[in-house]
Amino acid sequence: MPGATEVAERAPASRLVKAGIAVPVGPASLAQLTSKNSVIDKLQHVQSALRESQDRLNSIIQSAMDAILTIDEDQRIVMFNDAAEKMFGCTAADAMGQSMERFVPARYHATHREQISQFGAAGATKRTMAGRQAMYARRTSGEEFPIEASISQVETSGEKLFTVIVRDITERRRAEEVREWLAAVVESSDDAIISKTLSGTITAWNSGAEKLFGYPSAEVLGKSIEMLLPPDRAGEETEILARIGRGERVQHFETVRVRKDGRRIDVSATISPIQDSNGIIMGASKIARDISERKRAECALRSLSDCNESLMRATDESTLLQRICDLVVNVGGYRMAWVGYAVHDEKKTVRAAAFAGHEVGYLDTLHMTWADEERGRGPTGTTIRSGKARVCYDIATDPSFAPWREEALRRGYRSSMVLPLKSGSEVLGAISIYATEVRAFDAAEQHLLEELSNNLSYGITALRARQDRRQAEEKLARKADELGRSNADLEQFAYVASHDLQEPLRMVAAYTQLLAERYRGRLDDNADKFIGYASEGALRMQVLIQDLLAFSRTGRRETSNVSVDCNSVLREVLQTMASSIQESRAVITHQELPVIWADRTQIAQVFQNLIGNAIKFRREVPPVISIRAEKADQHWMFSVSDNGIGISAEHAGNIFVVFHRLHTRSEYPGNGIGLAICKKIIERGGGKIWVESQAGSGSIFRFTVPLQSPDAPEGATK
Numbered sequence: 001m002p003g004a005t006e007v008a009e010r011a012p013a014s015r016l017v018k019a020g021i022a023v024p025v026g027p028a029s030l031a032q033l034t035s036k037n038s039v040i041d042k043l044q045h046v047q048s049a050l051r052e053s054q055d056r057l058n059s060i061i062q063s064a065m066d067a068i069l070t071i072d073e074d075q076r077i078v079m080f081n082d083a084a085e086k087m088f089g090c091t092a093a094d095a096m097g098q099s100m101e102r103f104v105p106a107r108y109h110a111t112h113r114e115q116i117s118q119f120g121a122a123g124a125t126k127r128t129m130a131g132r133q134a135m136y137a138r139r140t141s142g143e144e145f146p147i148e149a150s151i152s153q154v155e156t157s158g159e160k161l162f163t164v165i166v167r168d169i170t171e172r173r174r175a176e177e178v179r180e181w182l183a184a185v186v187e188s189s190d191d192a193i194i195s196k197t198l199s200g201t202i203t204a205w206n207s208g209a210e211k212l213f214g215y216p217s218a219e220v221l222g223k224s225i226e227m228l229l230p231p232d233r234a235g236e237e238t239e240i241l242a243r244i245g246r247g248e249r250v251q252h253f254e255t256v257r258v259r260k261d262g263r264r265i266d267v268s269a270t271i272s273p274i275q276d277s278n279g280i281i282m283g284a285s286k287i288a289r290d291i292s293e294r295k296r297a298e299c300a301l302r303s304l305s306d307c308n309e310s311l312m313r314a315t316d317e318s319t320l321l322q323r324i325c326d327l328v329v330n331v332g333g334y335r336m337a338w339v340g341y342a343v344h345d346e347k348k349t350v351r352a353a354a355f356a357g358h359e360v361g362y363l364d365t366l367h368m369t370w371a372d373e374e375r376g377r378g379p380t381g382t383t384i385r386s387g388k389a390r391v392c393y394d395i396a397t398d399p400s401f402a403p404w405r406e407e408a409l410r411r412g413y414r415s416s417m418v419l420p421l422k423s424g425s426e427v428l429g430a431i432s433i434y435a436t437e438v439r440a441f442d443a444a445e446q447h448l449l450e451e452l453s454n455n456l457s458y459g460i461t462a463l464r465a466r467q468d469r470r471q472a473e474e475k476l477a478r479k480a481d482e483l484g485r486s487n488a489d490l491e492q493f494a495y496v497a498s499h500d501l502q503e504p505l506r507m508v509a510a511y512t513q514l515l516a517e518r519y520r521g522r523l524d525d526n527a528d529k530f531i532g533y534a535s536e537g538a539l540r541m542q543v544l545i546q547d548l549l550a551f552s553r554t555g556r557r558e559t560s561n562v563s564v565d566c567n568s569v570l571r572e573v574l575q576t577m578a579s580s581i582q583e584s585r586a587v588i589t590h591q592e593l594p595v596i597w598a599d600r601t602q603i604a605q606v607f608q609n610l611i612g613n614a615i616k617f618r619r620e621v622p623p624v625i626s627i628r629a630e631k632a633d634q635h636w637m638f639s640v641s642d643n644g645i646g647i648s649a650e651h652a653g654n655i656f657v658v659f660h661r662l663h664t665r666s667e668y669p670g671n672g673i674g675l676a677i678c679k680k681i682i683e684r685g686g687g688k689i690w691v692e693s694q695a696g697s698g699s700i701f702r703f704t705v706p707l708q709s710p711d712a713p714e715g716a717t718k
Helices: 004-009 013-018 027-031 036-063 082-088 106-120 170-188 207-213 236-245 292-313 317-330 379-386 399-410 443-519 525-556 566-576 578-584 600-616 674-684
Strands: 067-072 077-080 133-138 144-156 159-168 192-197 202-205 250-258 264-275 281-290 336-342 350-357 390-392 415-423 426-435 561-565 587-590 595-599 624-632 635-641 689-693 699-706
Touching: 067 082, 082 133, 082 159, 106 133, 144 170, 192 207, 207 281, 236 250, 236 264, 236 281, 264 292, 292 317, 292 443, 317 336, 317 350, 317 426, 317 443, 336 379, 350 379, 350 426, 379 390, 379 399, 379 415, 379 426, 415 443, 426 443, 443 525, 561 566, 561 600, 566 578, 566 587, 566 600, 578 600, 595 600, 595 699, 600 624, 600 635, 600 674, 600 699, 674 689, 674 699
Parallel strands: 587 624
Antiparallel strands: 067 077, 067 159, 133 144, 144 159, 192 202, 192 281, 250 264, 264 281, 336 350, 336 426, 390 415, 415 426, 561 595, 624 635, 635 699, 689 699
């Protein structure tokens, strides 16, 4: 098979003439040669020139960037340049003599044969250059790749040859796909993607820009970008384009733009320079995103945060409601907000408690009710009845807004949200929020506003609870003061009465005693009996007055708290009660008792009364009394237990009441004042006293004493 050089040698003489080489074209010219040597010289010169031309041609073919192949009529490869070796992955030696179809995918074989046959039928003298055909070739590895090929016919020495020039367009195809993909991305993007010149003229406008700004591309291309600027932002684009012209990039620039319908929207824009192939800045590309919802959500979040802070500081309900309405309008950015309370009157009126924003008498036109009737089936009435939030996305079309639509639209309200204010299951009222845009409340914003209403509900409930508690505390304090004064008056009266009654009572007792001594037996039996009754009553009255005086002194006497060793106090009490202990054969035991901070005399009185009761209310067996103490939280808890007659459960709470007795004096002596004195002493010291008992099973009296008085010195207890 011929190589590149052989193909060149077969080239006709006319090609040599075109190369600038003089070649004899006929026998007449040869005859004119004067000598054989000159003819040989001429031929040698031609051959040399032909070889040089062949070398240049071969060098060009081998250095070509495209693959160049030559095939014969049978599609056998007769020439295969270096670029072809790299492109198809095989050497020229391996490719020579192989069918061209080796490098053509099977699906293109028929097309390839048809093209070659068309060239063969065109005739030997016809030269035809086929148009570039977009197809695929195949490497020896089996990989297919896109190519662009051109075919031309060469006829030499009567033999038809075809030259195929193949260009690998993989990278170009990828670049085209990338461009197409980018164009699709740009066109399908929800963000507005705009390109403009450095003077601000719009040159590209995607569908995202149409949605965002409301202008179709035909209405903006070729016009100034400043058509989107609100009056208060004039000059902003000029400054941005100046920065772009200096090669800067403006990222996440938040601003305000105007839609075709006149509505202002918050946008975040990133603007980048557009450079040509030489790196010269020729314009700018802008990616703009609508952040109105995010801005509203941020405002709602700030409102919620400020609301929570206001709730923590609130001391008055009306001030709190006004503060929340102000926050919703001034921080949240809404047109108007108002709070209405459900009034439980005959008409079920909704009373406006606070409002803020562009109201201008709107609330006076509402005549709102939460009854199930026409004016109560609007958003506010429905919310109060159901306890659920109600969103009106478009006031102009929402049928529930019909009674108030004209007034609402005239004031610029386009959508609203009404949220319930609850205290537990009770709906107190509602907070109504109005916006200037249709469908202004998205899901995230609704969630934040619902949280705000929940927090406001909690704040109202907490304020009312605090107010109720404060009133209850004030009432309790007044009652306590009254009771304190009453108790003081009662104690004063008891003290004075018991003190002043002693002298006449002594006189009565003395004279009844004289009557008994002088006239017993001298009168009849009834007289003796009456004198006995009088004497006994006088003596009993003396004991009662003395006990009453002791009880009143317990309340009047200032305590003198000191460090008291209860073991020492108990020993003194037992010595004082030695005769009654001995008489009753009582067995009294105690553990090691603590040192406490208390009034020594009064603690001794408590021990004496409790031990005395245990001895008094004994059964037939000797009394067994045990005294203990242990720490319990911030108190010492003392217990005095016995094996006596016990106390039934229904009477356990009454035994500490002054003069209250469970038994007759004939059964057990006393006036029922000892335990009342114990209760008074213990409670004045900051402790408690109670009894645990059952009838017939003995009793355990327990009382507590603080570990240490608040004003006691360090180390006063152990």
